[in-house]
Amino acid sequence: MRGLLAALVAASVLILMGGAAAAHANYVKSNPASDARLTKPPAEVRVTFSETPAARGSDVAVLDVHGNRFDNHDVTLVSDEPNTLRVSLGVMGDGGYIVSWTTVSAVDGHETNGAFAFAINAPLPAIKDIGPSAPSPTALEIAGRALSYAGMALLTGLAFFTMFIRVPATDGEARRERRLVIIGGAGLVAGGALLILNQGADIPGRLLLLLALRVVAGVAAVAALAVPSRLLPADARREATAFFGLAAGLTATLVSHAAASGDLRYLALDYLHVIA
Numbered sequence: 001m002r003g004l005l006a007a008l009v010a011a012s013v014l015i016l017m018g019g020a021a022a023a024h025a026n027y028v029k030s031n032p033a034s035d036a037r038l039t040k041p042p043a044e045v046r047v048t049f050s051e052t053p054a055a056r057g058s059d060v061a062v063l064d065v066h067g068n069r070f071d072n073h074d075v076t077l078v079s080d081e082p083n084t085l086r087v088s089l090g091v092m093g094d095g096g097y098i099v100s101w102t103t104v105s106a107v108d109g110h111e112t113n114g115a116f117a118f119a120i121n122a123p124l125p126a127i128k129d130i131g132p133s134a135p136s137p138t139a140l141e142i143a144g145r146a147l148s149y150a151g152m153a154l155l156t157g158l159a160f161f162t163m164f165i166r167v168p169a170t171d172g173e174a175r176r177e178r179r180l181v182i183i184g185g186a187g188l189v190a191g192g193a194l195l196i197l198n199q200g201a202d203i204p205g206r207l208l209l210l211l212a213l214r215v216v217a218g219v220a221a222v223a224a225l226a227v228p229s230r231l232l233p234a235d236a237r238r239e240a241t242a243f244f245g246l247a248a249g250l251t252a253t254l255v256s257h258a259a260a261s262g263d264l265r266y267l268a269l270d271y272l273h274v275i276a
Helices: 002-018 139-164 171-202 205-226 234-253 257-261 264-275
Strands: 027-031 036-038 044-049 059-064 084-088 095-104 111-120 130-133
Touching: 027 111, 044 059, 044 095, 059 084, 139 171, 139 205, 139 234, 139 264, 171 205, 171 234, 205 234, 234 264
Parallel strands: 036 111
Antiparallel strands: 027 044, 044 084, 059 095, 095 111, 111 130
């Protein structure tokens, strides 16, 4: 099992290298460009973001200064241009237009909003461009994150404490250890479940998978307590507890803001911060 712990750390590095992505899908460029002055109406609007937006929950709306919508409500991901949404346009006359976009990150499910303007044979709209902004976290998200991190810290810290500092020497200490494992595992299960509920039906598939793995890690940590000691000795069970705590920590790093840099050093530091 100690070999498995070492393998997890090594696998973490490899997974992090392939899992780098921005924590929010922010505006990078568009066609028409922000503040573009055109001489004829475009057939579509394309907006490219810093990472792939989720197909569900993301939107691009093209409106005039009176709030009338001129797109065809057919927002799709562009297959030949990474991280790009497109929407086709109806008949447009001369005037100023606002492109209002909303993205849901395919990495962590966070929503970001923004807007920019363009004009056709007319001055730009007298509306200031709106920079990217993200809504405040909900109570469910705050609770889910708090329970998740508490569960990770408890499982990992308890396992390493009992493996390297003090092995439970009495029945009372052993019972206390089991209770703490149950509390830590329950934290992962409840935290992951709350974060899934917070995202609702529009949760990105990648995020759903990682949060589901976090829940599984919590269930597995508690289930290991029910395995007879002749099949899973106490030392091996503690190593398994550490493994599940480290695995849960990895799911947190893969949806963290550290991933926005795409720099392996920041990702590794974030992972160490989570499990420390």
